[in-house]
Amino acid sequence: MAEDAFDAIIVGAGPAGSTAATVLARAGLDVVLIDRGVSAGSKNLSGGRLYTHALGKVFPDFVDQAPLERLITKERISLLTQESASTVEFASGKLGGHSASYSVLRAPFDQWLADQAEAAGASVITGIRVDDLLLRDGRVAGVVAGEEEMSAKIVLLADGAISLLARRAGLIGEPDPHHYAVGAKEVIQLGEEVISQRFGLAAGEGCAWVFDGDCTDGHIGGGFLYTNRDTVSLGIVTTIGDLGYSDVRVPEMVERLKRHPVVAPLIAGGTLVEYGGHLALEGGFDAVPQLVHEGALLLGDAAGLGLNTGYTIRGMDLAIESGRIAAETVIAAHGRNDFSAASLAEYADRLAESFVLTDLAFYRRFPKFLEDTRGMFTDYPKLAEDAMLSLFSVDGSKPEPITRSLRNAARPIGFGRLVRDLWRGLGAINGRASVAGALGGAAFRVRGTANRKGGTR
Amino acid sequence: MSLEAKLAVDRFAVDEESAHIRLADTSDVPRETLELLVRGCPAGLYRLNDDGSLDFDYAGCFECGTCYVLAHGTALAAWHFPRGEMGIEYRRG
Known part of the structure; x- marks a missing residue:
């Protein structure tokens, strides 16, 4: 067999791929991204x-070097009806430190990450579409791009x-x-000062805002708004399996959010500088595919590593951690010169021990809860509106006890259903299902390859 | 602002030589599937005609994969990413 051209080929220069390339190159492996x-x-x-948190493990100086937009110090969650927004806001200087989050724009951010990989010694090739994996004797042996074949000891699919x-x-x-x-998302130019003023932010600090309800017209999903340095990112996400719920189209959902009375004044006078679309992962733990294959590992979004809990939406930190762990696994496999699935099984084991799969397992039941609880996107925003209206409306009529106002607001939903949904919802975000059990139950999937020593798929 | 005007803000390198997504003969595909394509495409590139036929224009595609998830192997005969350097080029992302 011909000598492999590379130790590792990584497909995809996103957070997972570029992180893996950096860690591999730093260890002296011959790697192409x-x-x-x-x-x-x-x-x-x-x-x-x-x-x-995951980025800092690989790039300790990222705060000074990476193209970050704003440090998020203000969190907002709004339940929307057509006319109202019931909002929880948390603003705190404590939203920083090790748990810090930043708004980012991916074109500059991902370019910076790929630059780090290149600086570490990785070859970065852009403008080439990999068409297929090169399969040899039942194992992944490289990639095919057009007429060209490139072989490697391992391929990382990011x-x-x-x-x-x-x-x-x-x-x-x-x-x-x-x-x-x-x-679907718009990037709207407003200017740095305007954003700081409209959102009540100190220089360099930002707001992350998620919306539930009217913007998706009751579809499972929601809206988001992140303040960047001089732009805002605003858009919606909706589950593809739920598109049949109503006839509102995805692009129209973005417009619904933009014209909502609580959003419209904040983006007034802004200029659209980009409109785009992308997939997001909604399946959680149960949608994670087999991660370890003969001569290949799956990383980041390709590995199904996305987590939406309704109030935190994550992907990039999971991708970066998976990239680092994949690279460390490959370095160890390289030392053994064994890239079989059995040798690479450590990747899945370490992901299961890390926050990546632990967090996914913790929120395992949340995707199902959302699928089963349409009210989260329809009745509950309305309940919040009714309750708030009865609290804040002063019209000269006789005040009624708050408990009665709440009971009246909840009546259309039904007390039994309310309690049941609340209980199930809390359970779904409270990790009541045993994390260890979820991970153990999945062992056949993520660890099973370890038992097929030297076997082929 | 119309969807066409929004797409005009973006930067695309349209591959005139090859379409990365090709429709199949959709006459036997349930109308519901075709409607989902129209509804789900964030760039609004699918159009359902009065006679029930489906139109699609690959210029303006974000390559997001929504239509792949919905109709790969039914309404779509082929789905691939555009060739290297072609397609959407996000400058913000």
Whole structure:
């Protein structure tokens, strides 16, 4: 067999791929990072908030070096009806330190990450679409791009939520529409001063805002708004498997959010500088595919590593951690010169021990809860509106006790259902299902390859 | 602001030589599937005609994969990413 051209080929220059490339290159491995975009990050889009705890492990000086937009110090969650917003706001200087999150724009941020990989010694190739995996003797042996074949000891698939390469090679099955959401987002230029004033922010500090209800017209999903330095990222995400719920189209959902009375004045006079769309992962723990294959690992979105709890929406930190752990696994495998699934199984084991799969397992029941609880997007925003109206309306009529106001507001939903939904909702975000049990139950999937020593798929 | 005007703000390198997504013969595909494509595409590139036929224009595609998830193997005969350097180029992301 011909000598492998590279130790590792990484497909996709997003947070997972570039982090893995950096860690591998620092260890002296011969690694190439390939992205189909004209530059790294030019195909990548997200809502726009990065929790940085994982980034700091690989890039300790990221705060001074990375193109971050604003440090998030203000969190807002709003339940929307057509006319009202019932909002919880938390603003605190304590939203920083090790748990700091920043708004980011992916084109500049991902370019910076790829630059770090290149500086560490990785070859970064952009503008090349990898068409297929090169399969040899039942194992992944490289990639195919056009007429060209490139071989490597291992291929790291960080090619995004669809992971077309893994699907085309039969490593993972057909996508489930309930495991994916479609996102659409506008970037609106407003100016740095205007944003700080309108959102009540100190210089360099930002607001992260999520919306539930009217913006998606009751579809499972929600809206988001992140303040960047001189722009805001504003958009919606809705589960693809729920598109049948009403006939409102995805682009129209963005417009609904923009014209909502609580949003419209904040973006008035702004200029659209980009409109885009992307997939988001909604399936949680149960949508994580087999991560370890003969000669290949799945990373980041391709590995199904996304987590939406309603109040925190994560992907990039999970991707970065998966990139680091994948790279460390490959370094160890390289030392053994064994890239079989059995040798690489440590990747899945370490992800299961890390926050990545632990957090996904903790919130395992949340996606199902949302699918089963339409009221979260329809009746509950209305309940909040009715309750708030009865609290804050003064019209000369006789005041009524708050308990009665709340009871009246809850009547259309029904007390029994309210308690049941509340109980199930709290359970779904409270990790009542045993995390260890979830991880143990999944062992057949993420660890099973370890038992097939030297076997082929 | 119309969807066309929004897309005009974006930067695309349209591959004139090859379409990365191709429709299948949709006459046997349930109308509901076609409606979901129209509804789900964030760039609004799918159009359902009065006679029930489906139109699609790949220029302006974000390559998000929504239509792949909805209709790969039914309404879509082929779905791939555009060739290298082609397609959407996000400058903000």
